[in-house]
Amino acid sequence: MRRSDRYRFYVVLGGLVVLQFAVRGRLGDDRVAPDFLLLGLLLFTLRARPGPSAGAGFLVGLVRDALTPASFGVGALAHTLVAYLAASSKAVFFAENLFVNGWLFFAGTWVRNLVVAAASGKLKGGMLGWELLVWSPLQSLTTAAVGVLVLWLFGRHLAIRLGDA
Amino acid sequence: MARGADRYASRADTLVFLGCVLLSIAAMSLPDGVRGPFARLLRQTVLAPFLALQQQSELVSASLARYERVVAQRDSAALAATFLPELRSENARLRSLLGLGVRLGSGYVPAEVLRQAEPTSALTFVVSAGRAQGVRPLAAVVSPAGLVGMVSAVDARTSVVVTWAHPEFRASAMAADGSVYGIVAPHGSEGPGRWLLELQGVAYRQLVPDGTLILTSGLGGVLPRGIPIGTVVGVVGEAEGWERTYLVRPAVHPAAVSHVMILTGPSLRGDLRSAFPPGGPGESGDTP
Numbered sequence: 001m002r003r004s005d006r007y008r009f010y011v012v013l014g015g016l017v018v019l020q021f022a023v024r025g026r027l028g029d030d031r032v033a034p035d036f037l038l039l040g041l042l043l044f045t046l047r048a049r050p051g052p053s054a055g056a057g058f059l060v061g062l063v064r065d066a067l068t069p070a071s072f073g074v075g076a077l078a079h080t081l082v083a084y085l086a087a088s089s090k091a092v093f094f095a096e097n098l099f100v101n102g103w104l105f106f107a108g109t110w111v112r113n114l115v116v117a118a119a120s121g122k123l124k125g126g127m128l129g130w131e132l133l134v135w136s137p138l139q140s141l142t143t144a145a146v147g148v149l150v151l152w153l154f155g156r157h158l159a160i161r162l163g164d165a
Numbered sequence: 166m167a168r169g170a171d172r173y174a175s176r177a178d179t180l181v182f183l184g185c186v187l188l189s190i191a192a193m194s195l196p197d198g199v200r201g202p203f204a205r206l207l208r209q210t211v212l213a214p215f216l217a218l219q220q221q222s223e224l225v226s227a228s229l230a231r232y233e234r235v236v237a238q239r240d241s242a243a244l245a246a247t248f249l250p251e252l253r254s255e256n257a258r259l260r261s262l263l264g265l266g267v268r269l270g271s272g273y274v275p276a277e278v279l280r281q282a283e284p285t286s287a288l289t290f291v292v293s294a295g296r297a298q299g300v301r302p303l304a305a306v307v308s309p310a311g312l313v314g315m316v317s318a319v320d321a322r323t324s325v326v327v328t329w330a331h332p333e334f335r336a337s338a339m340a341a342d343g344s345v346y347g348i349v350a351p352h353g354s355e356g357p358g359r360w361l362l363e364l365q366g367v368a369y370r371q372l373v374p375d376g377t378l379i380l381t382s383g384l385g386g387v388l389p390r391g392i393p394i395g396t397v398v399g400v401v402g403e404a405e406g407w408e409r410t411y412l413v414r415p416a417v418h419p420a421a422v423s424h425v426m427i428l429t430g431p432s433l434r435g436d437l438r439s440a441f442p443p444g445g446p447g448e449s450g451d452t453p
Contacts, residue, residue, distance in 0.1 A: 021219040026226050030280045030420070051178030062192065066207035066299060067291055068283045072200045073192030075283065080185040084178075092190035117284050119193070124353075131284050 009047070011125040012154050016040040027164025028057035029134040034142040035109060036100045037064070041079060042086055042147065046101065071120030082108045098151055105147035109140035189201050200320055208320050216279060216323055223277040274298045274427045279323070287420045288331040294427055295322040303387050305428040311393030311416030311441060312336070312381060313425050324427070327420035329362060329409040338364060339382035339392055345371050348384055349394055352401070352412060362395055362413040369407050373397050380438065389428060391438035
């Protein structure tokens, strides 16, 4: 990997963090808008080993827990699980495919919301069903769409090799 | 970049993963007295620039919306100059939208809601006002339509608000005429009654008709008296013939709120009924 690629990668991650805090609030319904922070984490897992990915997931989740104190620690657990599974799944799936990466973003977002909703214990019954069957899939879809767009635009500069989608 | 066999999780990867999981579970088990200061430390250090960025973004967004509204008002004013009654009507509408702050007088802090992406963001959220603006723990958080929640933790420039939808939220409440008192709590999270409230502990002999406005009672000294909570929509249960529980439709939905007012100052311990007149703003729960 060239040194310039590494810098570009972290510039893209920084851009996603800025989008999360500066732009996301203007993208409509909060439950549907893409999660740029989680997308940055999933992009990181595309390049990193499962151990560092789990560590990064834990840190991202802990930081988010400070912003949604309704269930402190649950975000850290959810992001750790998602990051580790995403990094490990590259050994199973053909990770260079844009379509497969899109599914990875979709599944990662949905599983994160599943773990947060289940482990927090704050959502039950109908509310849990709506969250997991309606709002989470929609948020996963928008996050995956942005992720695919980012990979399509910057994939060659991020040392993430993409085959024919 | 390294590829191929190194993608498989090694023993070190697995140990790091298990360590992170254990730390997460430990974080979930922390008592409130520890997790609160820790979360506050993160908000005041690592997250401070990002929260400032989000606050600026919200301000820009609100400014753009206000600009469009001002342009629309200017056009309306130009048109209404030839139709004075319409101009008066427009003025009356804008006064009603802006009226809450005037009716409250001093002793409130306006704040933007800094929303996050997680499913529990309607239960607690961060607002863009903190200790520097005079916010204190347990301060009431309202919108023109009524009660949104209360402040649970205060940082230097941000605060954490627990909304009425949080399972642990409780408020002392009364009927608008002061004839009935009880405790308001979330109705639950299942079935068609989700996002509703319950008025608990009403004496069996006291009937509360549907449509009765429920206000905060001020008992306990936490929330000021007279903030609308919601309206009664029916009886949800009875306890062995000595008390009834009523279902209450909330005046404000937390997910619909983008701006709030945080009540501060000892002068607001009085009755706030005059600040929330009946037939005021609807149930959007959002400030103009």
